Amino acid sequence: MKIALGAAKGLAFLHEEAKRPVIYRDFKTSNILLDAEYNAKLSDFGLAKDGPEGDKTHISTRVMGTYGYAAPEYVMTGHLSSKSDVYSFGVVLLEMLTGRRSMDKKRPNGEHNLVEWARPHLGERRRFYRLIDPRLEGNFSVKGAQKAAQLAARCLSRDPKARPLMSEVVECLEPLPALKDMAGSSYYLQIGQPERVGSSPDQTRTVAGSFSRNGQQHPRTLSIPNASPRHHQFVQISPKLKGKQ
Numbered sequence: 001m002k003i004a005l006g007a008a009k010g011l012a013f014l015h016e017e018a019k020r021p022v023i024y025r026d027f028k029t030s031n032i033l034l035d036a037e038y039n040a041k042l043s044d045f046g047l048a049k050d051g052p053e054g055d056k057t058h059i060s061t062r063v064m065g066t067y068g069y070a071a072p073e074y075v076m077t078g079h080l081s082s083k084s085d086v087y088s089f090g091v092v093l094l095e096m097l098t099g100r101r102s103m104d105k106k107r108p109n110g111e112h113n114l115v116e117w118a119r120p121h122l123g124e125r126r127r128f129y130r131l132i133d134p135r136l137e138g139n140f141s142v143k144g145a146q147k148a149a150q151l152a153a154r155c156l157s158r159d160p161k162a163r164p165l166m167s168e169v170v171e172c173l174e175p176l177p178a179l180k181d182m183a184g185s186s187y188y189l190q191i192g193q194p195e196r197v198g199s200s201p202d203q204t205r206t207v208a209g210s211f212s213r214n215g216q217q218h219p220r221t222l223s224i225p226n227a228s229p230r231h232h233q234f235v236q237i238s239p240k241l242k243g244k245q
């Protein structure tokens with residue numbers, strides 16, 4: 001939760017405190033770097049865009065980012081707003097709670113896309129335990145996990161206007177690291193976890209609070225036709241196409 005809070009503060013700064021609002025556009029676990037004290041720093045500002053000016057709620061731009069993290073309205077219409085970052089934050093929060101990747105083709109059908117899989121459990125107080133990473137073995141605050149799951153649900157609202165501001169996210173996350181009402185393993189086992197079939201758990205969690213790529217898997221990135229030559233560097237270092245507009 002400390003990492004989530006630190007990253008949320010970074011986005012809140014970009015959206016609400018920077019002289020000119022910035023939309024980060026590529027919020028995901030691998031772009032959150034940590035120092036030795038687990039302080040989060042956002043990296044890779046290559047896709048960041050100036051926010052809309054005046055009364056405008058969004059800017060229209062080519063669709064870029066990473067599958068599994070990009071907000072649905074942005075993917076469908078190219079309308080980009082700070083609420084697109086809030087959606088991506090919701091995905092990362094969900095990855096932290098579940099220990100699952102945003103996209104995981106090794107999981108059974110119906111579980112490839114984390115948000116789709118989690119959505120039915122997110123809104124329900126009694127079912128949210130099913131989401132929590134069993135590898136935590138009950139070593140989490142019940143209230144904190146519940147609050148974080150509710151927050152993730154709000155961030156992942158289909159309607160961008162229903163998503164919170166990042167400053168509200170920060171406010172909600174701030175008290176969570178100090179909570180001590182641990183679920184405990186016996187209580188946790190009573191709740192029962194769905195069986196994790198068809199996929200071995202991610203093997204290593206990097207210090208960055210993200211998950212190792214388990215060998216070959218690379219998150220798919222939304223491709224852009226006609227990426228300009230100055231972005232060929234991206235093409236060379238990864239199979240995905242990237243650019244900025």
Ligand SMILES: Nc1ncnc2c1ncn2[C@@H]1O[C@H](COP(=O)(O)OP(=O)(O)OP(=O)(O)O)[C@@H](O)[C@H]1O
Pocket residue numbers: 026029030031032033043044066208210
């Ligand atoms: N300065 C850094 N220190 C430590 N690890 C880093 C640093 N920069 C990147 N990484 C790690 O290296 C890996 C590759 O990062 P890279 O930014 O190239 O790809 P990515 O974050 O997966 O995708 P994208 O190109 O969309 O940002 C990631 O796991 C990332 O967390």
Ligand SMILES: [Mg+2]
Pocket residue numbers: 030031043044
């Ligand atoms: Mg990166």
